Amino acid sequence: MRTDDLVAALSANIEPVNGRPVGRTVYIALAAATVVALGIMLVGLGVRADLMTARALIFLLLKLAFTVGIVGVASVYLTRLARPGGERRTSSISAAMPFAAIVLLAAISLGLAPSSHWNKMVMGDEWLECLLSIPIIAIVPFAVIIAAVRRAAPTNLVRTGAVAGLIAGGVSAMAYALHCTDDSLPFVAVWYGGTIVLCTLAGAALGPRLLRW
Amino acid sequence: MMTHEVELKALMLASRDGDAASHRALLNQLSSRLRAYYKGKLARVGRSAEEAEDLVQEAVLAIHFKRHTYDPAEPLTPWVHAIARYKLIDFLRRNRASFADVPIEEADEIMAYDDNVDAESTYDVKRLMERLPKNMRCSIEAVKLDGLSIVEAAERCGISESGVKVNIHRGLKALAALIAKETRT
Numbered sequence: 001m002r003t004d005d006l007v008a009a010l011s012a013n014i015e016p017v018n019g020r021p022v023g024r025t026v027y028i029a030l031a032a033a034t035v036v037a038l039g040i041m042l043v044g045l046g047v048r049a050d051l052m053t054a055r056a057l058i059f060l061l062l063k064l065a066f067t068v069g070i071v072g073v074a075s076v077y078l079t080r081l082a083r084p085g086g087e088r089r090t091s092s093i094s095a096a097m098p099f100a101a102i103v104l105l106a107a108i109s110l111g112l113a114p115s116s117h118w119n120k121m122v123m124g125d126e127w128l129e130c131l132l133s134i135p136i137i138a139i140v141p142f143a144v145i146i147a148a149v150r151r152a153a154p155t156n157l158v159r160t161g162a163v164a165g166l167i168a169g170g171v172s173a174m175a176y177a178l179h180c181t182d183d184s185l186p187f188v189a190v191w192y193g194g195t196i197v198l199c200t201l202a203g204a205a206l207g208p209r210l211l212r213w
Numbered sequence: 214m215m216t217h218e219v220e221l222k223a224l225m226l227a228s229r230d231g232d233a234a235s236h237r238a239l240l241n242q243l244s245s246r247l248r249a250y251y252k253g254k255l256a257r258v259g260r261s262a263e264e265a266e267d268l269v270q271e272a273v274l275a276i277h278f279k280r281h282t283y284d285p286a287e288p289l290t291p292w293v294h295a296i297a298r299y300k301l302i303d304f305l306r307r308n309r310a311s312f313a314d315v316p317i318e319e320a321d322e323i324m325a326y327d328d329n330v331d332a333e334s335t336y337d338v339k340r341l342m343e344r345l346p347k348n349m350r351c352s353i354e355a356v357k358l359d360g361l362s363i364v365e366a367a368e369r370c371g372i373s374e375s376g377v378k379v380n381i382h383r384g385l386k387a388l389a390a391l392i393a394k395e396t397r398t
Binding site: 021 | 270291
């Protein structure tokens with residue numbers, strides 16, 4: 001086939017570009033992913049019974065601040081990464097900021113507590129449930145976000161996959177926070193932070209396969 | 214360099230508004246620059262001019278189908294360059310060549326040279342077309358290859374005018390997918 005013929009064929013009867021801007025597609029997917037994660041949490045686990053007590057609310061807000069911070073930064077990155085060449089305009093440092101903040105707070109909280117409490121503070125009551133729930137809840141939100149990015153044209157598939165995984169993990173942890181009754185900063189840092197990092201690594205590994213165009 | 218950017222961006226903006234002549238001019242100009250770019254890169258890893266032409270066409274298809282990802286607030290050159298480089302690395306990875314040899318070049322290198330030598334790619338589009346469903350094939354042949362209007366094409370294929378448009382749109386996507394699959398095997 002001659003390239004001239006291809007160009008001629010592509011140019012006949014073209015229509016104006018009326019597809020949604022890439023950014024809006026990503027944000028719609030983010031909203032859908034959040035709804036899906038909340039739905040799975042409500043059906044599968046249920047909201048914690050003591051939600052209305054002051055201590056529970058404070059820790060819920062803290063967990064939400066951590067996860068919403070992650071999702072917020074990562075979503076802005078994803079709208080850039082979804083366009084060709086967008087990877088030039090992202091750096092991983094601000095995406096790591098929420099993690100640095102929670103680790104710092106966890107360290108302070110451990111430092112203030114007697115060492116005999118450390119084991120309980122880090123492991124909590126339900127570390128296994130947390131370790132399994134966040135990645136499992138993240139699966140469908142991850143698929144939703146990947147489907148949205150596939151409509152665009154990312155040129156760094158590893159980094160785009162990683163950020164998609166980061167958002168999915170963050171959205172999932174956000175929903176799980178409504179169920180989780182382990183209220184300690186070290187627990188949030190290790191089990192929330194750790195599982196979200198796992199989701200990010202899984203996204204980086206799957207990105208090149210899922211996003212190729 | 215600046216004139217290229219300004220001129221090409223103006224064509225891109227017009228093409229986004231649905232101006233077919235601008236779209237054609239844009240793809241023509243970009244394809245000659247892509248040809249120079251890919252020939253240079255592939256010659257360095259011992260690949261043929263036909264393969265360079267395959268890449269030119271893949272990049273042209275990508276620019277066409279992904280043009281909604283171009284942000285008019287940004288310059289056009291880095292966007293085209295990112296697509297060209299992505300398709301090059303994808304090709305080299307697919308063909309197990311070393312892509313460590315591909316230097317990270319200045320974004321405007323792609324606009325630096327023209328190559329208008331006409332070359333044929335290895336894709337046999339007629340053969341690939343045969344694999345498309347009947348209405349898609351008929352619509353594409355009528356409008357894109359024989360130059361009929363939408364009304365005439367609808368008459369020839371025995372479907373509605375909007376049917377012709379939908380079939381062309383879907384058919385070209387399917388064709389691009391077939392070409393991509395062809396290069397992967």
